[in-house]
Amino acid sequence: MTKHDSAGDLARALARNAETVCRHYLSNGRREGRYWLVGDTANNPGRSLFVRLHGQERAPGSTSGAAGKWTDAATGDHGDLLDLIRECCGLASFRDVADEARRFLCLPRPTLPESGPPWRRKAPSPEDRIAAARRLFAMSRPIIGTAAEAYLRRRGITDLRGTSALRFHPACYYRDESGITHALPALIAAVTDEDGRIMGVHRTWLAPGGTGKANVATPRRAMGALLGHGVRFGFEAETPADIIVAGEGIETMLALRTLMPSMPMIAGLSAAHLGALTFPRHLRRLYIAADSDGAGRAGTERLSHRAIEAGIEVLALRPGFGDFNDDLRRSGPDSLRLCLLRQLAPGDAARFLI
Numbered sequence: 313m314t315k316h317d318s319a320g321d322l323a324r325a326l327a328r329n330a331e332t333v334c335r336h337y338l339s340n341g342r343r344e345g346r347y348w349l350v351g352d353t354a355n356n357p358g359r360s361l362f363v364r365l366h367g368q369e370r371a372p373g374s375t376s377g378a379a380g381k382w383t384d385a386a387t388g389d390h391g392d393l394l395d396l397i398r399e400c401c402g403l404a405s406f407r408d409v410a411d412e413a414r415r416f417l418c419l420p421r422p423t424l425p426e427s428g429p430p431w432r433r434k435a436p437s438p439e440d441r442i443a444a445a446r447r448l449f450a451m452s453r454p455i456i457g458t459a460a461e462a463y464l465r466r467r468g469i470t471d472l473r474g475t476s477a478l479r480f481h482p483a484c485y486y487r488d489e490s491g492i493t494h495a496l497p498a499l500i501a502a503v504t505d506e507d508g509r510i511m512g513v514h515r516t517w518l519a520p521g522g523t524g525k526a527n528v529a530t531p532r533r534a535m536g537a538l539l540g541h542g543v544r545f546g547f548e549a550e551t552p553a554d555i556i557v558a559g560e561g562i563e564t565m566l567a568l569r570t571l572m573p574s575m576p577m578i579a580g581l582s583a584a585h586l587g588a589l590t591f592p593r594h595l596r597r598l599y600i601a602a603d604s605d606g607a608g609r610a611g612t613e614r615l616s617h618r619a620i621e622a623g624i625e626v627l628a629l630r631p632g633f634g635d636f637n638d639d640l641r642r643s644g645p646d647s648l649r650l651c652l653l654r655q656l657a658p659g660d661a662a663r664f665l666i
Contacts, residue, residue, distance in 0.1 A: 322413045322414070327392070328483070330364070330380045338396075340355050340356065340357045341361075349361070352387075364380065380393040394409055397412050415444065417451075418448045442512065445503070448481070449479060449510055455472065458497075460478065460479075460522060467563055467640075467641060468641045474545055475569075477502045477543050478499060478543075478562075479501075481497070481500050483496070484496060484515055494528075496528070498517045499515070499518060501513060503541050504541060504542075506590060508547070512534055512537055514534045514543060534581055534582075540590040542558070542578040542581065542585070542586075543565070546574060548576075553592040553594060553595060554596045556595060556597075556598060557577045557600075557601055557629065558579075558601065559586070559602075560580055560583060561579060561635060564579070564636050565578070566637070567637040568652075571666050572664040580615075583603075584611060587610070591618075596624060599656075600626065604635070627656075627657065628655070652665055
């Protein structure tokens with residue numbers, strides 16, 4: 313998709329996520345088979361208005377078979393999901409409808425001349441950024457059988473149990489330095505707080521088929537309210553996390569999970585955010601999976617100092633190469649197991665290490 317998105321581009325993007333659109337704008341309805349049923353465009357309960365959730369993006373010679381097409385049997389009104397957004401939000405101009413659609417799809421506005429000086433333009437609020445992150449995660453799908461799974465397998469990560477924080481989006485928007493927006497496949501990771509609420513997402517754009525990262529300037533970006541939060545694996549509401557591993561990268565933590573699948577882990581996503589992680593309430597021992605670069609050491613030291621001040625025992629896990637995913641790929645799981653066995657407390661090795 314280019315920086316000048318057409319109505320058709322937006323309508324097709326919405327149609328690919330028709331059920332998520334309905335759950336957001338027609339929340340008083342429900343799904344029945346291939347349709348979403350609700351009373352009307354004012355979101356009243358009922359069955360008069362029905363939205364087709366699956367079908368061709370453009371059904372040749374017809375509109376009834378296309379995903380996102382809707383009809384209100386009581387009034388005869390009908391249209392696509394852009395029309396639905398216009399009716400639900402009470403919008404008059406197409407520009408307002410398009411802006412609302414882009415906001416829902418987490419798509420940047422096109423780079424067009426704007427009136428007024430930059431300091432008068434309204435920046436998204438933290439609540440807006442969190443809401444956009446939650447919509448993007450909701451529009452994504454489980455990673456099994458996708459390019460995201462292929463990407464992780466190429467990095468030696470084959471056991472994906474307990475990774476519900478990860479999803480795949482086949483056409484996640486990426487805006488390059490020139491302001492042009494592209495739709496690329498991406499690994500989507502939910503950034504959550506201690507109560508499991510999504511506060512942001514992390515996107516890793518992928519090459520076709522998951523053969524590696526996408527050939528773009530910045531293939532990793534995060535959005536939302538990230539400070540203090542991270543991508544969590546293995547946390548269970550009924551089991552307090554008294555011992556955890558925290559590290560920087562998603563792949564680093566997933567590499568450790570191949571050998572310690574029952575150990576709760578948090579990926580901070582960057583050295584700065586690693587140093588600012590909020591500690592779980594019942595934490596008594598913290599393992600820090602250190603990266604070997606300078607920025608990684610700075611984040612590790614800050615997190616360590618904060619944990620010690622909070623009365624939490626801190627132990628370091630140090631990789632043989634750049635990070636633990638490097639160790640897994642270059643030396644294999646048996647070598648990584650021995651590396652961890654030497655660094656874990658004896659009781660934790662018996663409890664967590666396969």
